Amino acid sequence: MLLLGGGTLALLPTKEVVAPEADLAVLGARAFQVLAAVAKRVVPDTVDAATVAKGVDSLLRRAAPEAQADFNKLLGLFENALPGLLFDGRALPFTQLSPESQDRVLRSWRDSRFALRRSGYHALRRICLATAYADEATWPALGYSPPSGLNAAAYDDSKVGVSA
C-alpha cells in the first residue's frame, strides 16, 4: 500500500505555470515549468518567470553536459511529491502548491541537514537571480543605471601606455 501510495505521489502531474516553450535547448518541458515556478517565488516581479526560465535554459547550453543533466534531475527532485512528503511534509508537486507552501519548501531545502539539498536550493536560487538581475528591467528598483556607449572612447593602439 505504501509503495502504491508512493508511486502515485511520484507520478502526480506538473502544473503548467507558464506557457510551454517549444524551443528548449537543455531543460525538459516539465523541468522548464518547475524552474518557472521556482523563479516566480525567487525573483522580483519586474521580470517574468518564463523569461527567467528561458534565460537559464540558454545559459545552461554552455555548462558541461553532465551538469545540464544534473540540473534537470534536480528540478525533477524538487518537483516530486514523494521525496517532498518525506522531507517537507507535502503531498503535492511543487508546481501545485500555494505560494506560501512553495516558500516553505524552498526554506526546507535551504535549512536541510543534507548538504545536497542545501546546495540544490542555492543552485536553483542563484541561477534564477543571476539571470533575472542581468535583465535591465530589474535595475530601476535598485537605482542602478550603468553607463553605455563608452566603447567609442576605446584606445585603439596596443602600445598605448608603454612607458619610455
Added chain:
Amino acid sequence: MTKLALVRASPNVTDGSSASGDLELKADVCIIGTGAGGAVTAAVLAEAGFDVLMIEEGGYYTSNDFTMRERDTTPRLYQEGGTRTTKDLAISILQGKAVGGTTVVNWTTSFRTPEDVIQTWHDKHAVKGFAYADLVPHWDAIEKRLAIAKVDVASMNANNRKLYDGCKALGWEVDTLKRNVYACLQTGFCGLGCPVNAKRSMLVTTIPDAIDAGARLVFRVRADRFVTKGNTVATLEGTLLDGEGIKPTGKKLTVTAKRFVTSCGALNSPALFLRSGIDDAPVGVRTFLHPVIGSAGIYDEDIYPYRGAPQSAASHHFAHPEGLAPSERWEGGVGFFLEAVPWYPSLSSGASPSFGAEHLAFVKRVKNTATHIALVIDGFHDDLAGGRVTLRPSGMPLLDYPITERLWSTFRFAQKKLAEMQLASGAKEVFSLHDPALHMTSKADIDRVIDAAPFDVGRLPVFTAHQMGGLAMGDDPSRSVVRSEDLRHHRIENLYVIDGSVFPTSLGVNPQESIYGLARLMATRLAARK
C-alpha cells in the same frame, strides 16, 4: 579601421567557426591558450623569430563587445558561461574564456610573487630551476609593457576606501595595490571586459605583439588531445566550434609542431593532459583556489560599489599567522588576505542571501553597501592538499575540492575580521552572506553571532577567481609534472606547461603578474634553445 581592429582582421587570425574544411597546420611552437601564460610566451617566441601558432577555445571579442552588461558578456567571457562549480557545488569558479583568457575579465590587481612563497617552493617542492632574482627583470619588463602602477589613495572608490580606512583604524597592515591600466576611466567594469581598452590585458598587448611579429592565431577551436609517440607529442588534435563556441562544426584541427606549450590555465590544462592519457605524474592534484567568503557592510553614506576601480586596496595583515601575536591567531591557522569586490547586478544578486521579498530588500540597499572578501591562502599546510581535477565523461574538467574543517575554521575567523573591519570603517550594519544572513550592528555582536552560525557546504557562498596548480613544477618527478628549470614535462621532451597550473601552492596574492613573470622568464629560456 583602428589599429587593434587591424590585428583582429589580420590574415594570421583564423576564426575556427567559419573554416570551410579541416585545418592541418604546422608550426615551430604551438601554444594552447591565450591567457596570461600563453600570450606572453607567444609574444616572446614570435619576437625571437619562432613560427608560433596560438590556439584558443574562446571567442575573439573586442572593446565593442564589452557593453558593461552581464547579459551580453558573462556567458561569452567565462568558462561554462559562469556556471562552473566544484564537484559538490560548494564553490563557484570564475575563470575567463576568450582570446586573452582571464586577463580580459580580471579586476587588474597586480602583485609580484611574494619572495617567501618562492622560497617555500624551493625548500619544500624542489623548485630549484630559478630564484626570485631571476624573475625580477621579467616583472620589470612586464610592468612597463602593461603600464602596471600603484594606485594612489585619492583615486580609490568608496568600496575600497572602507577597507583601507577600517584596516587603518584597527592598526592592521593595508596598502593600495598595483593595476595594469593606462589612463583608466574608472568605469568599474573590468570584470566584464574593459569597454575602453584602458586595461592592459593580453587582448590588447601581447597578443597584438605576437601577431605583429608573425604569430598565427586560431580561435573557436577546442584542444581535444595530444597524440604522443614515445616520449614526444606528435600532433595536437582539436575540434572546431560554432560561432557561439558551444557546438562542434564537425571540422577538425590537427597541428604538427616541434614544441607544444599548454597554457589553458588551472583545471583546463590538467584536463587536456588527462584526455591525452598523459597521467604518469601527479596530474590534476594539488589544485588551489584562494577560496573566498564575503561580508556586506551597510553605511549611511553613498558607496556606489559598482563605480570606480574594482580593487585598489588589500590587507595582508592575516596572511602569515605565524608572524602575529598569539592573541591574534585563530583555530585552523590558515592565512588569508582581504580585498574589496565590485557589485555587478547578476553576479552579486546571486551571491546575496535569501529569495523573493527578503532578497529584494537586501539588494535594494546596494547604493550604501560595501562588500569585502577574505581570500584563504591554501596549499601551505601538509594536510591541505587542495583539490583534484578529474574528467567528466564528456571530457570536461571536474574539480573535487573538499573544504576541510581547518578551512571552515579559518572562514569563521575571517568572517569575524571582515565584520570588525567594516564596523571600524563606519558600517551601521554588517551581514555575512549566509542564507539566512547573519546580522551584526556592533562589535559585541560579532563573536556571539558568528560563533553560533553554521559554516558548512550550502550555508554560505564560497567563490574562487584564482585557480592555481594541478600540473606542479618541481625537480622530483614523483611530486611534480614539469621541470622547474624550463617547465618541460619530465618525460615528454617537447611538451611544456606555461600557466598558473605549475604553481606548487597558491600565492597569497592575485596571480596574474606571477604568471606573466614566470612565462616571460621561461619563454626567454625556451627562445635561447632554437
